[in-house]
Amino acid sequence: MTFREQLCEYGRRAVELGLVIGTSGNLSVREGDRIAVTPSGVALDRLTPEMCPIVDLAGRLVEGDLQPSSETPMHLAVYETTDARAVVHTHSVFGTVVATTMTELPPVHYNTLLLGGVVRVAPYATYGTPELAANVRAALEGRRAALMANHGGVSIGATLEEAFEATRVLEWLCEVYVRASGVGKPAVLTDEQLTAVVERALNPPEFPRA
Numbered sequence: 184m185t186f187r188e189q190l191c192e193y194g195r196r197a198v199e200l201g202l203v204i205g206t207s208g209n210l211s212v213r214e215g216d217r218i219a220v221t222p223s224g225v226a227l228d229r230l231t232p233e234m235c236p237i238v239d240l241a242g243r244l245v246e247g248d249l250q251p252s253s254e255t256p257m258h259l260a261v262y263e264t265t266d267a268r269a270v271v272h273t274h275s276v277f278g279t280v281v282a283t284t285m286t287e288l289p290p291v292h293y294n295t296l297l298l299g300g301v302v303r304v305a306p307y308a309t310y311g312t313p314e315l316a317a318n319v320r321a322a323l324e325g326r327r328a329a330l331m332a333n334h335g336g337v338s339i340g341a342t343l344e345e346a347f348e349a350t351r352v353l354e355w356l357c358e359v360y361v362r363a364s365g366v367g368k369p370a371v372l373t374d375e376q377l378t379a380v381v382e383r384a385l386n387p388p389e390f391p392r393a
């Protein structure tokens with residue numbers, strides 16, 4: 184699958200899973216110094232490969248007739264400072280609920296470690312601006328995902344598949360937190376408990392053969 188075909192495939196999945204609605208949300212994949220990104224103003228389940236613009240690292244349009252997503256500066260900022268090869272941005276419901284009420288996603292489940300640690304909420308700035316790009320870049324430091332205050336979430340990966348999976352993990356964690364908060368006060372894992380999980384994952388016990 185070409186990178187542009189991948190954008191179509193994962194765009195469809197994002198809509199199917201309810202991670203985005205309408206024309207919200209955007210995805211990109213990097214190959215060398217070129218970035219294929221979803222276009223502005225087209226629903227992610229209506230994309231064709233030719234619709235997806237290709238830009239260079241400075242954000243100049245290299246190929247395509249449609250304008251790149253308005254959030255392209257954020258994607259470029261992430262590529263500039265990380266080794267990510269794909270970025271997924273959505274306005275998923277539970278992620279946005281947490282991003283509207285908290286400054287970080289409390290680690291109520293050890294799966295938060297799949298995202299590199301406690302997920303930060305980047306301070307609010309107008310969509311598409313360099314300020315928002317800078318805030319997201321800072322919130323992503325050492326992480327595979329971040330939330331964006333009063334806006335949504337963003338995930339990165341070595342492939343689009345990986346970045347998309349991180350988006351699903353982020354939304355799952357946010358849903359667990361939000362639903363748990365409706366039942367009672369969620370217990371939050373301590374630093375020690377999270378460290379113990381990392382140690383366990385690094386040294387899995389071997390089951391003896393019968």
Ligand SMILES: [Zn+2]
Nearest residue numbers: 208254310335
């Ligand atoms: Zn957005």
